[in-house]
Amino acid sequence: MSEFSWIETYFRPLAQAHPESLQLQDDAALLECPANTQLVITTDMLHEGVHFLAGTTPHLIAQKALRCNLSDLAAMGAVAFGYTLALGLPRHTDAAWLADFTAGLAADQQTFGCGLLGGDTTATLGPLSIAITAYGHIPHGKAHRxxxxxxxxxxxxxxxxxxxxxxxxxxxxxxxxxxxxxxxxxxxxxxxxxxxxxxxxxxxxxxxxxxxxxxxxxxxxxxxxxxxxxxxxxxxxxxxxxxxxxxxxxxxxxxxxxxxxxxxxxxxxxxxxxxxxxxxxxxxxxxxxxxxxxxxxxxxxxxxxxxxxxxxxx
Ligand SMILES: [Mg+2]
Missing domain, CATH: 3.90.650.10 (PurM-like C-terminal domain)
Known part of the structure; x- marks a missing residue:
């Protein structure tokens, strides 16, 4: 399966309910922030063998990757609304792996009220790596430092x-x-x-x-x-x-x-x-x-x- 059909099948459904994502059809997302709020942005990267054990299900890996980022938004006091996802996938990754991974993200999007805004997927010679950037907003000046x-x-x-x-x-x-x-x-x-x-x-x-x-x-x-x-x-x-x-x-x-x-x-x-x-x-x-x-x-x-x-x- 090509990168484009993977996006169509597995990633676009995660972006559907979130207009800022432009349905992943453009080169970037367009964010609106409510009046008098600040944008809160955080990135966390996870590597197989360091942040999760080899053999952990794709479903759980996806959820942990997203939740680590949402936790950083929580620390700042922000309301989460979206995230971008950069995936370095080992070459043997198949559609079943991606289906389980994106099902984990879909479940957590429901739980935490946020959606996929964009991202990138590449093949890597190394172990699996996942970088998520999460976006939230907070009333101006209220963030916890x-x-x-x-x-x-x-x-x-x-x-x-x-x-x-x-x-x-x-x-x-x-x-x-x-x-x-x-x-x-x-x-x-x-x-x-x-x-x-x-x-x-x-x-x-x-x-x-x-x-x-x-x-x-x-x-x-x-x-x-x-x-x-x-x-x-x-x-x-x-x-x-x-x-x-x-x-x-x-x-x-x-x-x-x-x-x-x-x-x-x-x-x-x-x-x-x-x-x-x-x-x-x-x-x-x-x-x-x-x-x-x-x-x-x-x-x-x-x-x-x-x-x-x-x-x-x-
Ligand atoms: Mg932190």
């Missing part, structure tokens, strides 16, 4: 930490498998609705992709401040507690593990009343003067931090 944390702010996370790390270890056969945990790694949930609700409340925000500790440091560096985290307040799933109790995993691994895609944000203590009404949030620490990150146990003693998270260039 990493630079906004203030001394005295509370620090929050939107859900359990380390489940994706546990899911990855399970998918690799290193821990007894539990499908719900593997899904936390393979199929992250971008916190788009939460991101919008945090407009006007979060002073700084990001999505946790490199590990809680490393991502916390990103906020500290950008905002020129320090963070004090209470290890005993950091939310962990029942499975994480169980595996820790049995000695299979340890807290530092969970705090350094990536791919959770929960939101990590700071907010003024004056916002506590408003934030208490949002389900799923946990207050885990405080922003202080200085630099860097300190982790405290339940007795107020400092816990040593060794590896802070996933790094691509080691």
């Amino acid at each position: 990493r630079t906004g944390a203030q001394i005295g702010d509370d620090i929050y996370v939107s859900g359990p930490i380390g489940d994706a790390y546990i899911g990855l270890r399970m998918a690799k056969g290193e821990l007894p498998a539990d499908n719900a945990m593997i899904a936390r790694y393979e199929l992250p949930m971008p916190r788009l609705e939460l991101g919008v609700r945090l407009q006007g409340l979060a002073t700084a925000c990001l999505d946790i992709s490199d590990g809680l500790l490393q991502d916390m440091e990103h906020i500290c560096t950008a905002s020129s401040c320090a963070a004090a985290l209470d290890a005993s307040h950091i939310p962990l799933s029942p499975t994480a507690h169980q595996l820790m109790g049995a000695g299979h995993i340890h807290l530092p691994e969970l705090l350094a593990g990536g791919d959770d895609y929960e939101l990590l944000f700071t907010a003024s203590p004056m916002s506590r009343l408003a934030l208490d009404k949002i389900p799923g949030l946990t207050r885990i620490g405080t922003i202080r003067q200085g630099s860097g990150l300190t982790l405290y146990d339940a007795h107020g003693d400092i816990l040593p931090i060794n590896s802070k998270g996933y790094q691509h260039f080691k």
Whole structure:
């Protein structure tokens, strides 16, 4: 099948409901933004063997690629409306693979209310690579930056930490498998609705992709401040507690593990009343003067931090 008939069969249906795509008939998309909004743009690239394991279904690969991008929009507080897709496909890729891949995208377009705006497909001699650029909009001046944390702010996370790390270890056969945990790694949930609700409340925000500790440091560096985290307040799933109790995993691994895609944000203590009404949030620490990150146990003693998270260039 030619590139053009692949576009016709598999990609055009993903663009149909979204007029900005011009039905993929022109050389580029034409975007309209509602009045008084800013365009929010993010790109994430995924490679087989680095971001997903060989053998993962095309359906899941497509969803993870799109969701990583949507999670970045969520961190900024944006409403998602579309994405472009650049695919480097190994030469043995067939129509069945593409059908499953685009079915994954179609499902998530329904879930998250966004559509395909354009893209490119090429053959590659290397492993599969996927680059998605996602587009969202946000009322002018309302985007959450990493630079906004203030001394005295509370620090929050939107859900359990380390489940994706546990899911990855399970998918690799290193821990007894539990499908719900593997899904936390393979199929992250971008916190788009939460991101919008945090407009006007979060002073700084990001999505946790490199590990809680490393991502916390990103906020500290950008905002020129320090963070004090209470290890005993950091939310962990029942499975994480169980595996820790049995000695299979340890807290530092969970705090350094990536791919959770929960939101990590700071907010003024004056916002506590408003934030208490949002389900799923946990207050885990405080922003202080200085630099860097300190982790405290339940007795107020400092816990040593060794590896802070996933790094691509080691
Ligand atoms: Mg991010």
